[in-house]
Amino acid sequence: MPPTDLDGLSEFSLIARIVARLGEAAARDVVVPPGDDAAAWRVPAGAGAVATLDVLTEGTHWRRDTMALSDAGWRAVAANVSDLAAMGADPAYLLVGLSLGPDVTMDDLDALTVGMAESCRAHHVRVAGGDVVRGATTGISIAAYGHARPAGEQHEGGAFALLRRDGARPGDRLAVSGTPGAAAAGLEVILAGRAEEAGAEPLVRAHRRPRARVAVGQAAAAAGLRCAIDISDGLLQDLGHVARASDVGIEVALAALPLHQAAVDFVGAEHAVDLALGGGEDFELALCGPRDVLKHLDTPDVPVTLIGRVVAEHPGEVVVWDDDGEAYEPPSRGWDHLRA
Amino acid sequence: MPPTDLDGLSEFSLIARIVARLGEAAARDVVVPPGDDAAAWRVPAGAGAVATLDVLTEGTHWRRDTMALSDAGWRAVAANVSDLAAMGADPAYLLVGLSLGPDVTMDDLDALTVGMAESCRAHHVRVAGGDVVRGATTGISIAAYGHARPAGEQHEGGAFALLRRDGARPGDRLAVSGTPGAAAAGLEVILAGRAEEAGAEPLVRAHRRPRARVAVGQAAAAAGLRCAIDISDGLLQDLGHVARASDVGIEVALAALPLHQAAVDFVGAEHAVDLALGGGEDFELALCGPRDVLKHLDTPDVPVTLIGRVVAEHPGEVVVWDDDGEAYEPPSRGWDHLRA
Numbered sequence: 001m002p003p004t005d006l007d008g009l010s011e012f013s014l015i016a017r018i019v020a021r022l023g024e025a026a027a028r029d030v031v032v033p034p035g036d037d038a039a040a041w042r043v044p045a046g047a048g049a050v051a052t053l054d055v056l057t058e059g060t061h062w063r064r065d066t067m068a069l070s071d072a073g074w075r076a077v078a079a080n081v082s083d084l085a086a087m088g089a090d091p092a093y094l095l096v097g098l099s100l101g102p103d104v105t106m107d108d109l110d111a112l113t114v115g116m117a118e119s120c121r122a123h124h125v126r127v128a129g130g131d132v133v134r135g136a137t138t139g140i141s142i143a144a145y146g147h148a149r150p151a152g153e154q155h156e157g158g159a160f161a162l163l164r165r166d167g168a169r170p171g172d173r174l175a176v177s178g179t180p181g182a183a184a185a186g187l188e189v190i191l192a193g194r195a196e197e198a199g200a201e202p203l204v205r206a207h208r209r210p211r212a213r214v215a216v217g218q219a220a221a222a223a224g225l226r227c228a229i230d231i232s233d234g235l236l237q238d239l240g241h242v243a244r245a246s247d248v249g250i251e252v253a254l255a256a257l258p259l260h261q262a263a264v265d266f267v268g269a270e271h272a273v274d275l276a277l278g279g280g281e282d283f284e285l286a287l288c289g290p291r292d293v294l295k296h297l298d299t300p301d302v303p304v305t306l307i308g309r310v311v312a313e314h315p316g317e318v319v320v321w322d323d324d325g326e327a328y329e330p331p332s333r334g335w336d337h338l339r340a
Numbered sequence: 341m342p343p344t345d346l347d348g349l350s351e352f353s354l355i356a357r358i359v360a361r362l363g364e365a366a367a368r369d370v371v372v373p374p375g376d377d378a379a380a381w382r383v384p385a386g387a388g389a390v391a392t393l394d395v396l397t398e399g400t401h402w403r404r405d406t407m408a409l410s411d412a413g414w415r416a417v418a419a420n421v422s423d424l425a426a427m428g429a430d431p432a433y434l435l436v437g438l439s440l441g442p443d444v445t446m447d448d449l450d451a452l453t454v455g456m457a458e459s460c461r462a463h464h465v466r467v468a469g470g471d472v473v474r475g476a477t478t479g480i481s482i483a484a485y486g487h488a489r490p491a492g493e494q495h496e497g498g499a500f501a502l503l504r505r506d507g508a509r510p511g512d513r514l515a516v517s518g519t520p521g522a523a524a525a526g527l528e529v530i531l532a533g534r535a536e537e538a539g540a541e542p543l544v545r546a547h548r549r550p551r552a553r554v555a556v557g558q559a560a561a562a563a564g565l566r567c568a569i570d571i572s573d574g575l576l577q578d579l580g581h582v583a584r585a586s587d588v589g590i591e592v593a594l595a596a597l598p599l600h601q602a603a604v605d606f607v608g609a610e611h612a613v614d615l616a617l618g619g620g621e622d623f624e625l626a627l628c629g630p631r632d633v634l635k636h637l638d639t640p641d642v643p644v645t646l647i648g649r650v651v652a653e654h655p656g657e658v659v660v661w662d663d664d665g666e667a668y669e670p671p672s673r674g675w676d677h678l679r680a
């Protein structure tokens with residue numbers, strides 16, 4: 001591997017370059033800003049801390065031929081924010097760890113940083129610190145921190161308004177935000193060389209520039225709901241976690257799935273259903289709770305659609321019913337980062 | 341690369357295995373324990389949040405021929421806790437991201453996990469969540485989260501009792517915890533095949549099983565000190581960060597450096613000095629502040645030694661004076677993770 005223009009740079013020049021490129025996405029006004037041994041910030045009175053960490057590696061989580069590094073940066077931020085959104089938390093700060101492979105150039109690093117900065121602005125989070133190393137491969141580790149609001153009168157049990165995997169109860173209805181399957185359809189469109197075709201843009205954007213559903217999660221937590229999950233590993237697989245953690249059965253009505261019209265147009269209705277059930281990559285939320293609460297969540301920009309229900313039968317299992325009342329099994333229920 | 345016994349395991353079985361091996365080092369009693377989209381915990385009333393993230397990669401930060409994976413796990417935890425210690429914070433929770441290379445076996449993963457668990461217990465921190473992926477190389481990303489105490493009467497400025505790089509003032513004295521250079525001497529002893537020799541054990545342990553100086557940082561913050569830094573990249577290099585951030589000069593008295601007797605015995609006094617100044621790998625703290633406060637820090641198990649002073653002259657520069665009043669320049673001032 002020939003050396004790149006990054007090789008001459010010291011760790012400290014590189015960090016200065018990254019912080020400069022982050023612009024207002026760098027949290028310069030916190031108690032201790034990036035550059036010290038650790039970052040420090042104030043916690044709102046009464047708030048709980050909510051934190052998550054994701055590791056994304058080139059080749060497994062993104063490929064250079066389907067996504068620019070700026071898109072990988074955007075997605076890495078969105079993926080972490082989505083985990084906080086699925087808790088109903090208020091995302092605040094990120095710590096970003098970059099491992100830069102031997103082929104990474106200064107332009108690559110700038111593109112990655114700018115993509116992260118754009119995603120930070122879109123998601124109202126800022127980078128408070130991090131680490132950068134050289135490695136055999138390129139990887140992005142992001143830890144995201146947010147705040148949980150104290151529980152109000154509408155919340156049963158627990159000190160904080162949080163959405164958990166183990167909060168589903170028989171009798172709850174199941175809803176999903178957005179149009180699951182759009183991101184996976186976008187990837188198929190890109191791989192088929194059809195990304196530039198008319199009508200493909202919303203699918204391509206769903207794959208490369210997904211938005212985490214922070215407002216949906218916060219509205220759900222504020223309304224007293226107790227159960228949500230991010231469905232980025234695939235709707236059925238992630239619902240399986242809810243079913244096992246809550247010891248309930250979950251039933252999904254195939255006909256109720258809110259498909260993206262462009263996905264239907266590009267990959268066909270049947271395949272669009274399979275992608276919605278197990279395609280993964282969607283930073284949407286699945287929510288469980290009373291029908292009336294789910295129907296009236298205040299999320300003006302994002303549709304939330306009822307797609308099923310929580311039952312006492314077949315605990316731990318997720319079943320999809322088709323229009324004829326037959327159980328339907330898609331080719332995949334989701335993906336496993338270890339096997340991908 | 342032939343497949344290993346890890347290859348058949350799903351992400352979720354692997355996480356279950358890791359959490360089981362962590363034992364009491366897994367934070368099962370927090371508000372939301374490992375296994376949900378994110379972890380959640382309570383924040384002590386009035387406390388500030390302090391957080392750091394480090395990325396360690398095999399080949400750059402550790403090598404299989406000088407360190408077992410259990411030691412790499414120990415060190416990864418210690419490195420992050422050390423960053424919080426350098427802020428005077430109270431370390432609480434870790435998020436652990438593992439990227440497992442193709443050669444990693446189940447035994448390797450268990451060793452790594454057990455080493456992390458031992459280090460967690462020694463440092464009184466617990467794992468609240470994380471992520472595990474397969475990658476082309478093995479890497480450990482850890483985000484550590486701790487709490488800063490509200491500032492007391494002895495603190496000037498700032499709402500929290502925190503130690504910062506920009507807190508050094510002319511007239512301050514400079515102190516260091518422990519015996520810098522011991523970890524680098526330990527690595528040299530290992531590389532020379534002398535790890536089993538009589539007297540080598542403290543040096544080998546300093547390299548493979550270092551302890552972060554949490555009690556030193558907390559005592560310094562409680563005593564009203566405002567400036568400290570972790571010297572794991574090399575004493576002079578890290579003091580350079582303090583000198584630039586504080587816009588002061590720093591003078592180190594070579595004769596005052598507290599060397600480990602075993603380091604002197606194994607590598608000789610002259611080389612031991614060079615390792616203390618620029619060897620890196622020590623999770624010790626350098627502290628700046630009034631002489632009387634530094635002299636009377638309550639750290640019964642760890643020596644804190646005065647080694648120099650902070651001056652208004654040569655701002656941004658760190659100078660070492662030898663016994664003859666001559667400036668001394670060691671072969672290295674520290675190491676750069678990007679160039680290593």
